[in-house]
Amino acid sequence: MQDSTYKVLVSDPLAQQGIDELKERGLDVDVRTGLSEDELCDIIGKYDALVVRSGTRVTQKVIEAATKLKIIGRAGVGVDNIDVHAATRRGILVVNAPEGNTISAAEHTIAMMLSLARNIPQAHASLRQGEWKRKAFMGTEVRGKTIGIIGLGRIGAEVAKRCIGLEMTVLGYDPYISKERADEIGVVLTSLDELIENSDFISVHTPLTKDTRNLIDREQFSRMKSKARVINCARGGIINEQALYEALKEGRIAGAALDVFEHEPPEGNPLLTLDNVVLTPHLGASTQEAQINVAVGVAREIADFLDGKPVRNAINMPPIRPEVLPQLRPCLELAERLGKFTSQLAGHYESVEIYMGGELAKREASVVKLAALKGLLEPVVGARVNYVNAEFLMRERKVEIATSQKDEDGEGGCEVSLRLHSDGSVLTVGGAVHRGQPRLLKIDSYPIDIVPEGFILVIKHIDKPNIIGPCCMVLGEMNINIAGMQVGRLTKGGESIMVLSVDTEVPQGAIEQIKGIDGVIDVRLVVM
Incomplete structure (x- = not known):
């Protein structure tokens, strides 16, 4: 059971199952959505944890106002709306729920690919207008075609499995995956250039970073097949949208399917004017199952963390299994x-x-x-x-x-x-x-063996008689009990080290007295 004093703010709409999970773990939960940055700053100081989706922007200003905040949970994958750098500086853990929407995102990618191959949205719109233009919407089969998947993480791997089921050849590019893992998925690893040149469909599944921004640009479009089709259900900005528009407008590639955009909503985006583009408003994780999964997943991460247990999906520190x-x-x-x-x-x-x-x-x-x-x-x-x-x-x-x-x-x-x-x-x-x-076993080259706890007096001295006794007498006169002692030396008559574990803090006066003993070189008090 959690300490009921821990307070959690949910600032974006969250599946009720996630809220119930937090409450069942003994946390005090407030749900307040639609807050402006100033409104969030006014109240965040009393909360230990914050749960967001993509709506709330957790800026540096918010983090600076969050004097009690220990953890931020993103019910989803991307953390673009969280200033992770500012959170890290303040020692605030950021976690997400990367597995909860994996299947939904993979299925949406397949849906986009098939819609693109068979012109389903365009045909639907035409029919709704009373038209019957069967020849205008001639499509292409995906069986026997080659799909290139850029990024073979959780979602990319699930997309690959489904494409194999559709009898497609799957090429993959991911500099962080081993050949053994690619073989396990059923993907042929290639370079990015080979994938670009040989694929009929190209789907991106990487995070948006400085290395992946504009990963597909004019140069890449110039080397694609004329009948190539590109799909982006990952993050806007991975594909250069202006270069994509030019390639589609000029007929250098056959089509594109986009669920994400560099600026959302994509008001005034010229891609919205083209007929050979399939567009959806960031629906990759928009299934009932995914929303429940990410809500419950991030709720468990937050509850575990506040209960002193390890978390699985930390963004700004290594996970502990x-x-x-x-x-x-x-x-x-x-x-x-x-x-x-x-x-x-x-x-x-x-x-x-x-x-x-x-x-x-x-x-x-x-x-x-x-x-x-x-x-x-x-x-x-x-x-x-x-x-x-x-x-x-x-x-x-x-x-x-x-x-x-x-x-x-x-x-x-x-x-x-x-x-x-x-x-x-x-x-x-x-x-x-x-x-x-x-156990503490060595200081420089001096061998010792103590438990590093409590108060420890480290005395460097010359290895000669009448050193240890006077040091102990000073402590005795101050009524300081010695719980343990270790002496280490390298050579007879050379420099030695004495380590004393004592029950109480040693006052500066006693340290100065010990420093004055003939043969003592240095004295340090370590408080553990």
Whole structure:
């Protein structure tokens, strides 16, 4: 059961099943749709979570006003209407529901392709006007034709399966998919140029990014078959609309089917004037089933997150698989504690290297890295740092971040080492999970073995008699109990390190006294 103090605002129309899911999980839900930006800013400060579809624009201004907001859920796939950068900076998680409308979007793509091939909308409109022009709407079969699918994610893969069922040859372009996965779907992987030149139908299924904007432009249209037809049910802007208009107007390609536009609604768009274009008003996810699926999906993500459980569809942080979380928790705790310890020991630093060893740490490296960065920043920026904004805040501070993985396995499947560089000096701290418990095992090259918790006094000194006793006497005189002690050295008579776990905070006066003991080089108090 959720803490009833968590408040959720639903600012766009949402299927009732999603609202019911939130309420059943014990959340306090308000539904207020049609809000302007100023109206949203006026009320958002009292909410812990926000659920939107495509109508609400979650701008930087809204996010700055959202002083309690922890998570934004998009009931759908695209997050174009959310300033993810501003949310990340504030440590607000953004999640979506990418699987809920997969089948609906794939089916709409097939419907658009068949409508385009058989001129169904044009014939329908003609017949409604009392005409009977059978010869004017001669179509083409899709069986035996080649379709090129750009983007083989969830929706692209489902489109491919249906096209195979229609006895089409399926070419695919996706730089992020393996040949094994393409073979599994039944798609022949090609380059984008080969796909453009050899396809009778071309359908795009990629997100809109700086790399995919105008992915199909005048150059691509110039190399298409004269009978080629293009379909876009993904995002407006992937196909250059002016170049598409020119290609259709001049007869360089046969037709196009568009469910999405660069500006929606597409008022004044010249594509609306052409007869060889099939158009729908962004209906890809507009089925009853899809709306229920995305509403329930995003509601579960929000409820799980507020209940401290992992989420599956985070936009601005790596996902944590629920099945590995029990094993992963000690590893994340280790990385975070090492970060917090190392940050206090080092002070200023210009770069950080994060080394991960052991099967678990290497497999979940992305989130282990975030845990270490969160720990490093927490002593400096306080509670506002979390897994969402840790890397962003670190890079904002102009700290270089590098990661690597060790070949050898660490204890318990998780070993983490941090190396901080500052003004030519290097500090290294390492540890591992042992029997489910994080342990600090190394400071620079000095071997130690302690649990990184509570108050820790790190004393660097010369390895000689009459050092440990006087240090302990200072603490005793201050009535500070020593819970544990470790001493590490590399060579007899050289520099050594003493690590004392104490029950209470050590006042600055006691630290100054210890610094004055003959042979003591440096003293640092670390508060975990």
